[in-house]
Amino acid sequence: MHKIFATHRDQFTISADPSRLDVDTICDFFTRSYWAKGRLRERTERALANSLVFGVYDGEKQIGLARVVTDYAVFAYLCDVFIHEDYRAHGLGKWLIETVHSHPDLQGLRRWTLATRDAHGLYKQFGWDSLGNSEHWMEIFRPFAEEGRD
């Protein structure tokens, strides 16, 4: 594994250092997301602890996140992509996705997946496409599990 990854642009930093994450801020982002509104804090902490995390910072202040669940060899799942409302539409989201893809430990993977309700146009710019053979895919989906209920 490479040393902890960071990249800078103006006053902004994207860092994969888990110790920099501001869990209060991340939980606050999630209350305004459509996919993780009710996620329990301990679930968020466990998810972050077991993922490759990319925090986006304005100086020291966290203003964005992306999380990658991966085996670092074959497969990666990209999720929890968020830029704070005050910082949107300035290219930070695109820089974040580009940075995730350029991480040295995520090269040569066979497959990346993600799920999105409306941000297809963001990911398409980085080579993503709809599932080619969706009938080959299966899932167990329990949308309320992370809130601690069935």
Ligand SMILES: CC(C)(COP(=O)(O)OP(=O)(O)OC[C@H]1O[C@@H](n2cnc3c(N)ncnc32)[C@H](O)[C@@H]1OP(=O)(O)O)[C@@H](O)C(=O)NCCC(=O)NCCS
């Ligand atoms: C999606 C999000 C991360 C984008 O961050 P951002 O910093 O505003 O994005 P950027 O300024 O880098 O530009 C995003 C690009 O994707 C495009 N795009 C397509 N769908 C989009 C969407 N649903 N939301 C935002 N941008 C979208 C934009 O048009 C733009 O492309 P362009 O510059 O070629 O016009 C941010 O809007 C966000 O946090 N949204 C709420 C959470 C969310 O939907 N996350 C993604 C879940 S999969």
